[in-house]
Amino acid sequence: MTLNRRDFIAVGAATAASLSAPAVLADGHGKPRVVVIGGGSGGATAARYIAKDSKGAIDVTLVEPSRAYFTCYFSNLYIAGLTELDDISHTYGTLAAKYGINVVHDWAVDVDRASRTVSLAGGSVLPYDKLILSPGIDFVEGAVPGWSxxxxxxxxxxxxxxxxxxxxxxxxxxxxxxxxxxxxxxxxxxxxxxxxxxxxxxxxxxxxxxxxxxxxxxxxxxxxxxxxxxxxxxxxxxxxxxxxxxxxxxxxxxxxxxxxxxxxxxxxxxxxxxxxxxxxAQKAGRIADVAGVTDGNWAPVNAADMSSKADPDVHVLGDAAQQGDMPKSGFAANSQAKVCAMAVRGALTDSKVFPAKFTNTCWSLIAPDDGVKVGATYEATAEKIAKVDGFVSQTGEDAATRKATYEESVGWYAGITADMFN
Ligand SMILES: Cc1cc2nc3c(=O)[nH]c(=O)nc-3n(C[C@H](O)[C@H](O)[C@H](O)COP(=O)(O)OP(=O)(O)OC[C@H]3O[C@@H](n4cnc5c(N)ncnc54)[C@H](O)[C@@H]3O)c2cc1C
Known part of the structure; x- marks a missing residue:
């Protein structure tokens, strides 16, 4: 199924998208080509790690319509007046300048898995050897009657x-x-x-x-x-x-x-x-469905490398993936992206691939300095990403513990956004 740009913007775009002509495209210097769709928690991390660790041996193109990515994490604190919108906004300049990633500000509107190409709303067609999808979520139509x-x-x-x-x-x-x-x-x-x-x-x-x-x-x-x-x-x-x-x-x-x-x-x-x-109610971002890798809602993946169960050359990260025990979080998407990046680099350049390990923590702020968290470590089994062990804050904790938990979340925010964009 092919969607035009208007369809995409009408159905899903909650953030303003700035459309522009694509930047320089991978031009087939004989290098393997990776196309990443979605420049959020999963996609930006995967693009950065593949480009950084392959040291130029792989052409990486990142397709993302928005010029600024606003993290959902800490957006509730923005609503509370505890942080500014600028503090949760990130741009793609460093990914292009420091790691040579082709950052293309456009919508991906079609994926042809037979010819291994991605079509963009602006008309460009990007060939790939490996495709990574991290488009986040869309909403299930009619889930709340009266709302669209x-x-x-x-x-x-x-x-x-x-x-x-x-x-x-x-x-x-x-x-x-x-x-x-x-x-x-x-x-x-x-x-x-x-x-x-x-x-x-x-x-x-x-x-x-x-x-x-x-x-x-x-x-x-x-x-x-x-x-x-x-x-x-x-x-x-x-x-x-x-x-x-x-x-x-x-x-x-x-x-x-x-x-x-x-x-x-x-x-x-x-x-x-x-x-x-x-x-x-939510489902995988629409392009995953267009690519034919979902079960109608989410995209089933193999835990070891986040490859799609429908196609070994397509990987799905983050919220869009149906992977097992991990929650749909930015931390999880970032963790899955590193596993995927290592596997993709290994497949394309014959570099060593280590067994997949995943971690996640979800912090939440209840009131200023009153932070709580839940988290776990995970491993890849043949069936799914499986929880190994976990932890959760306790009721009745003292104020110092809660303040320390909040401060931990601030440190995590700086760390994950640097891991995605710096
Ligand atoms: C209120 C709130 C609070 C949260 N707090 C936390 C938290 O504290 N910690 C935490 O870990 N997680 C948190 N999350 C969850 C986290 O934001 C998501 O789980 C995470 O961003 C998922 O990453 P992703 O890569 O799957 O999707 P996203 O980060 O949403 O990235 C998807 C990107 O794909 C792009 N895209 C979509 N379709 C296309 C297309 N066709 N072509 C090109 N690009 C496309 C989008 O523009 C977007 O930039 C929170 C979420 C919310 C809503």
């Missing part, structure tokens, strides 16, 4: 960072005193399992400062959620009486929204709200 991407300016998702995060923050700041914020949370599996609950915490934090009589309604179709005991303890401690969670027992699996009327219908009970953050 066309309604994202009324009821933002802010689940791709950038203009959506700015919009949600502006709407929260414009709420009337004593007004009501609602979130419609997604079903599993979705990007960043603690993300909605960190957002609830950060919205509560900012409202406590600016609008202390405001209320927060969390409509959640899941029985349980990530770090639930930690979040609920924190909400009671910092924001007592402010947050109401409606779970599946009270109709949260039967939710409709009306963006014009600004209402949420929970199993027949219609609630008027001032801001409504709808985070719909």
């Amino acid at each position: 991407v066309a309604a994202q300016n009324k009821m933002p998702h802010a689940y791709k960072a950038g203009s959506q995060s700015e919009l949600l923050k502006a709407q929260i700041m414009a709420m009337p005193q004593g007004g009501r914020f609602a979130m419609v949370a997604p079903p599993d599996p979705f990007r960043c399992p603690p993300g909605p609950y960190e957002r609830i915490s950060m919205v509560a934090h900012v409202l406590k400062q600016t609008n202390p009589t405001a209320k927060i309604l969390l409509v959640d179709p899941k029985e349980t959620f990530s770090k639930q005991a930690l979040f609920e303890e924190g909400w009671e401690r910092h924001y007592s009486g402010m947050i109401e969670r409606v779970g599946p027992d009270f109709g949260a699996t039967n939710v409709t929204v009306d963006p014009e009327a600004m209402t949420v219908d929970i199993d027949g009970s219609v609630e008027a709200v001032d801001v409504c953050n709808v985070i719909p």
